[in-house]
Amino acid sequence: MPTLSPSASLLPIPGGAVQIGVRAGAHMIRSVNITKIYRGNVVALRDVSIDIIKGEFVFLVGPSGSGKSTMMRLILREDQPTSGEIYVAGKNVAQLATWKVPALRRNIGCVFQDFKLLPNKTVFENVAFALEVIGVSRGVIRRQVPEVLELVGLGDKAPHLPDELSGGEQQRVSIARAFVNRPQILIADEPTGNLDPTTSIEIMKLLDLINRRGTTVLMATHDHAIVDAMRRRVIELDKGIVVRDQERGVYGYGAQV
Amino acid sequence: MAIKIDYALQESATNIRRNMFITVAAILVVGVSLFLGGSALLLQHATARASDQWTSQVEVAVFLTNDISPDERTQLQNDLTAMPEVARVTYESKAQAYERFKRLFANQPDIVNNTSPDALPESFRVKLKDPHNFGVIRDRLDGRPGVYQIRDERQTVHELFKATETQRKMSFWNAIIVFIAATILIATTIRMAIFSRRKEIGIMKLVGATNWFVRIPFMLEGVVQGLIGGVVAVCILLLPPVRSLLSSTGPQLAFSQSFRFQVTYGDIILYGSFMIAAGMLIGVLGSLFGLRRFLDV
Numbered sequence: 125m126p127t128l129s130p131s132a133s134l135l136p137i138p139g140g141a142v143q144i145g146v147r148a149g150a151h152m153i154r155s156v157n158i159t160k161i162y163r164g165n166v167v168a169l170r171d172v173s174i175d176i177i178k179g180e181f182v183f184l185v186g187p188s189g190s191g192k193s194t195m196m197r198l199i200l201r202e203d204q205p206t207s208g209e210i211y212v213a214g215k216n217v218a219q220l221a222t223w224k225v226p227a228l229r230r231n232i233g234c235v236f237q238d239f240k241l242l243p244n245k246t247v248f249e250n251v252a253f254a255l256e257v258i259g260v261s262r263g264v265i266r267r268q269v270p271e272v273l274e275l276v277g278l279g280d281k282a283p284h285l286p287d288e289l290s291g292g293e294q295q296r297v298s299i300a301r302a303f304v305n306r307p308q309i310l311i312a313d314e315p316t317g318n319l320d321p322t323t324s325i326e327i328m329k330l331l332d333l334i335n336r337r338g339t340t341v342l343m344a345t346h347d348h349a350i351v352d353a354m355r356r357r358v359i360e361l362d363k364g365i366v367v368r369d370q371e372r373g374v375y376g377y378g379a380q381v
Numbered sequence: 382m383a384i385k386i387d388y389a390l391q392e393s394a395t396n397i398r399r400n401m402f403i404t405v406a407a408i409l410v411v412g413v414s415l416f417l418g419g420s421a422l423l424l425q426h427a428t429a430r431a432s433d434q435w436t437s438q439v440e441v442a443v444f445l446t447n448d449i450s451p452d453e454r455t456q457l458q459n460d461l462t463a464m465p466e467v468a469r470v471t472y473e474s475k476a477q478a479y480e481r482f483k484r485l486f487a488n489q490p491d492i493v494n495n496t497s498p499d500a501l502p503e504s505f506r507v508k509l510k511d512p513h514n515f516g517v518i519r520d521r522l523d524g525r526p527g528v529y530q531i532r533d534e535r536q537t538v539h540e541l542f543k544a545t546e547t548q549r550k551m552s553f554w555n556a557i558i559v560f561i562a563a564t565i566l567i568a569t570t571i572r573m574a575i576f577s578r579r580k581e582i583g584i585m586k587l588v589g590a591t592n593w594f595v596r597i598p599f600m601l602e603g604v605v606q607g608l609i610g611g612v613v614a615v616c617i618l619l620l621p622p623v624r625s626l627l628s629s630t631g632p633q634l635a636f637s638q639s640f641r642f643q644v645t646y647g648d649i650i651l652y653g654s655f656m657i658a659a660g661m662l663i664g665v666l667g668s669l670f671g672l673r674r675f676l677d678v
Contacts, residue, residue: 200587223591230589242581256388257590301588 151211152178152309152340153199158208158218160194160364168194169205170364176342178308181335183351184344185375186361192344195361196313199342200232201225213308230258233302233310233339237317239294241286247273247297248282254301268304276300276330292323296330303334310334312343316350324350348375392598393605396574404606407563407570407667411610411660414563416617418556419656420627423618424549426652427628427644432542439534441507441515449527457527461507466517469508475501502529548630560663563610567603567667574599575671600668607664611657618649 153176160169169191176182184192197203198210201217210217213231220228241250251269260268273279276296286294295315302310312331316324328350335341345351351358351374358373359366397404443461445454461470473481479498486492509515515533522528575582585595617623628644 226586226589226591228589229587234587240580240584240587242584253584254588257585257588257594259594305588 150177152176152180153210153212153342155195155198155205155210156208158198158205158210160191160198160203161206167364169198169361171208172361172364172366174359174366174369176340178340179335179338181332181341181354181356182343183354183356183358183373184342184361185346185351185358186367189363190361191364192361193313194364196311196342196344199309199311200234201228226258230305231308233299233305233307235295235298235302235310235312235315237314239286239291239298239318241294241297241301243286245285246282247278247284247286247289250286250297251301251304254304258305260305269300272300272304275303275333290323291319292326295319295323295327299327299330299334303339307339309340309342312341312345314345315343316345316347321349325353328354351375389597389601393601396578396598396602397605400570400574400577403570403573404602407566407606408610408613410559410566411563411607411663412613412617414556414559414663415611415614415656415660417552417559418659419614419618419652421549421552421556422655423627423644423648423652424630425553426648427642428542428545428549431642432538435538436512436535439538441509441518442530442532442534443505443507443522444502444529444532445504446527446529447502453527457522457525458505461505464518464521466509466511466514467507468510471506471508473504473506475499475503478503560659564663564667564670567606567664568671570606571599571603571668571671574602596668596672599672600665603664603668603671604661605664607660607662607667608657609660610663611653611660614656614660615649615653618653619646624649 153174155172155174158169158172159167161167172191172195174195184195186192194203198205199212199217201212201220205218208218212228215224215228217228242253245253248269251272252265255265255268270279270282273282276299278293278296278300281289281293281297286297289297295318299315310331315331316327319327324347331341331343332354355372355374358368358370358375360368360370443457445457449457458470458472461467475498478501479496482496482501483493507518509518512533512535515535519531519533522531582595618627624644624646628642
C-alpha cells in the first residue's frame, strides 16, 4: 500500500469503510504501479506510480513514445492497464465496469491538439453538444453555454462555425466544451501543439484560470517555453518510466536545480 | 439516464437525410425482400385455404358406359344413395357434361367443335360424408356392369397442389435469403452512417455519452428504413395487376370455374401487417449488427 501524502492525512477520515473515497478526495488521479504492455510486447508504461492532488496543475512531459498518451488513455479508461491500479476521481478505473465508464468521463474534460470540434455545428452547438449528450435540459444548456463561452472570451462567436475561427479560438471552444459541465479533472493532450507561441500563452492563461477555479489540470506537452514559464509540477516520462517528478519544475534536465 | 426523445428523432432524421442515396437503397432492398417473402407466404396461405376448400367440394365421379341400360342406371343410383358413406348423389347427363365442357373450353373453340356431345360419358357425382372413404366406394363399384370408371377428383386436386409445392417452397427459401440480405444491407447503411459520424461518436463517448444514447438514433434509423420498406412491399402487393399476377401463379383447376385460385385483399392486409413488423425487425437487427463493432470503447 502506498503511504498517504501529507495533504491527504490532514483531512479528517469520517469512517473506515469510505477510506478510499476520502483518499480520492485529495488524490484526483492516483496510479499505483501501473504497467501497460501492448500487443507484441511493446512496453508503454512500466511500474508507474503517480499522485495528483485535487486542484493541482501538472505537466506530463517526455519525448514521443514515452508513454504520455498511454497514461491519458488509461485515465479516460479508453484502455486498461496490464497490471496495477489507477484511481480517477475516487474510482478504480482499471476495474470499472463498462457501463460506469460514461459516468467517469463526465468528471473529466478533454482538450486535444486537433481540437476535435464538429465542423457542421456552430460554436454554441459544439459546446451544447457536451451537455446534450449527458441529458442536460434545454434551459440549463441555454444558461451555461453562453456563460462558459464568455469565460473563454468567445461570447460573440457563438453563431460561428469552427472553420470561421482561428486555431486559438477553436481551441478555446474545445476548452469551453471540456469545462462546460464543470468537471473535476481537465486533461489536455498537447493543447498548444498546433498553435503559435502568442496564442499558446493565451490558451495557457485560460487553462490556468480554469485550474484556479478548482479543476485539476493534467497537461501532456512538448512545449519547453510553456513549461518553463508556468513553473508548475512536472512529471517526466521516458520509455514508460517516471524519470522525474518535480514541484515547480521546468522542461529539461539541463535546467534542473 | 433519460434519453431525450426529440434528440434521438432529430439525429435519426439528420442521418437519413445525409445518407439519402444509401437509405433509399436499403429501403428498396427491404421492400423487395419483404415483397418476395410476403408473396411466398401469401401464396402458401392462399394455397392451403384453396386446398381445404376444393377438397371439401370435389366429388367422386362415377362414369357410366355408353351401353348402360336405364334399369341398371336407376339401380346404381339407388345403391349409391343407400350407401351409408354417401352424403348426396347427383346425375349428370351427356348433355349436361357437354355444357360444362363447353363452358370450360370456351376460349378454345377448336376443341369444342371437334368434340361431339356424345363423346362425353354420363356420370353420377357422389359427395361423400368423409372424403377418405373413397376406397370403400371404389371397391364396391369396381367391375360392376355399366360402370366405366370411378375417379376421386380429390386426387386430382392433390396432384395439382403437389406440382406447385416445390415452387412454393423454393420461393419461400428465396425470401429467407433476401431477408438476410436486407438485414445485412441495413447493417451496412448503419455502418456507413456511423462511419461518416465516427468523429462525432468519438466525442460523444469522450464527454460521457452512454452506449444507448449513441445507439438509439441509429437504431431508430434502421427501424424507420425497415418500416418504410415494409410499407413499400405492402403497397406493391396491393396494386391490382400484382395481385392478379400473384393469383395466376397459384394452382389452377381446369375442370371447374368455381375453383378460382385467389389472393384476396384480406390475405394481403393480414400478411401486410406481418410484413411491416418483419421490416421493423430487419431494421433493429441490421442496426444492432452494424453498431456492434463501434461501441466497445
